[in-house]
Amino acid sequence: xxxxxCCIRCLGAVPYPSLVATLLCFTGMAxxxxxxxxxxxxxxxxxxxxxxxxxxxxxxxxxxxxxxxxVIYGLASFFFLYCILLLAEGFYTTSAVKQTFGEFRSTRxxxxxxxxxxxxxxxxxxxxxxxxxxxxxPVFFFFNMAQTCHTINILAETTPSINQHGWIxxxxxxxxxxxxxxxxxxxxxxxxxxxxxxxxxxxTYDLYIAAFAGAGIALLALFMYVVATTYNYAVLRFxxxxxxxx
Numbered sequence: 001x002x003x004x005x006c007c008i009r010c011l012g013a014v015p016y017p018s019l020v021a022t023l024l025c026f027t028g029m030a031x032x033x034x035x036x037x038x039x040x041x042x043x044x045x046x047x048x049x050x051x052x053x054x055x056x057x058x059x060x061x062x063x064x065x066x067x068x069x070x071v072i073y074g075l076a077s078f079f080f081l082y083c084i085l086l087l088a089e090g091f092y093t094t095s096a097v098k099q100t101f102g103e104f105r106s107t108r109x110x111x112x113x114x115x116x117x118x119x120x121x122x123x124x125x126x127x128x129x130x131x132x133x134x135x136x137x138p139v140f141f142f143f144n145m146a147q148t149c150h151t152i153n154i155l156a157e158t159t160p161s162i163n164q165h166g167w168i169x170x171x172x173x174x175x176x177x178x179x180x181x182x183x184x185x186x187x188x189x190x191x192x193x194x195x196x197x198x199x200x201x202x203x204t205y206d207l208y209i210a211a212f213a214g215a216g217i218a219l220l221a222l223f224m225y226v227v228a229t230t231y232n233y234a235v236l237r238f239x240x241x242x243x244x245x246x
Contacts, residue, residue, distance in 0.1 A: 017228040018090025025083045025221035031214025032135070033076040039207035040065045042200055043138070043177075050195050051172045052182050061177055079218070082124075086225050089117050093232035114233040121229060125222040132215045137175065139212045142205040145170050149196035152189065168192070 044058070044065050052058040093114055148170050155168075169188035172178045178185050187195055195201055 015087070015090030015093070015228065015232075017224055018087050021221045021224035021228065022083045022087045024217050024224065025079060028214045028217030028219075028221055029076055029079045032211050032218060033072045033214075035207040035214065036135075036211035037069055037072050039138070039204050039211055040069060042204040042207065046195075046200055046204065047172065047177065050187055050191075051185060052178060054183065058178060058182070060179065083221075086117060086121065086229070089114060090228060090232065093229070093235075111233065111237065114229060118226065118229045118233060121222060121225045125219065125226060128215070128219050128222055132212075132219050135208075135212045135215045138208045141172075141175050141177070142201075142208060145192075145201075146196060146205065149193050152193045 044062055047058045047061055048055075148168060152168050169186045170192050171186035173180050173182060173185045
């Protein structure tokens with residue numbers, strides 16, 4: 001067998017859908033974990049500086065941020081290892097399909113392992129769908145905050161009196177970020193507009209958008225894994241029923 005034939009055979013055994021899904025998963029989890037970790041840290045600073053005067057008002061938020069940052073470390077490690085396993089499983093099943101009459105033979109244990117990966121990946125995709133929806137909450141909050149600040153700036157240019165736009169507020173308590181007894185718990189008027197002009201606000205907003213995009217990319221990767229593993233398992237089952245060596 002020539003070098004060209006060997007290259008073609010090797011390229012034909014590459015599980016391209018699983019490979020693309022792995023790259024997407026790594027990219028998505030890097031964005032979600034890295035940007036999410038920094039965005040949570042900046043959120044604590046914003047809440048402490050502008051929305052809460054007493055440490056007891058944001059102690060729950062601070063504890064949640066602290067523990068969720070540890071969860072992010074675990075998610076990054078878990079998905080890195082799991083994506084490597086799914087990629088290896090893709091190579092295994094693709095080789096089993098390609099080398100139909102070779103020495104390689106797919107066993108019942110191998111097919112059961114592939115089925116296990118399908119079920120686990122499907123469950124992870126459903127769970128990650130909830131995580132993806134949860135990640136949209138801070139993006140929605142900062143988007144509304146930016147739009148409110150834009151409205152205040154427009155009113156400030158058209159009306160000379162501060163009282164005309166002092167009633168426009170952004171209440172963090174309505175989004176569950178702070179308890180209802182937190183004081184002040186909200187920012188209004190030009191105070192809110194000044195917050196939107198800070199560097200911390202823009203950085204945190206951009207980080208949450210990146211984390212939200214990363215969660216979406218990871219979700220897409222999981223769905224691609226489900227499709228690829230399901231297809232490979234179905235082909236193995238079909239060849240097994242036909243009595244072919246694979």
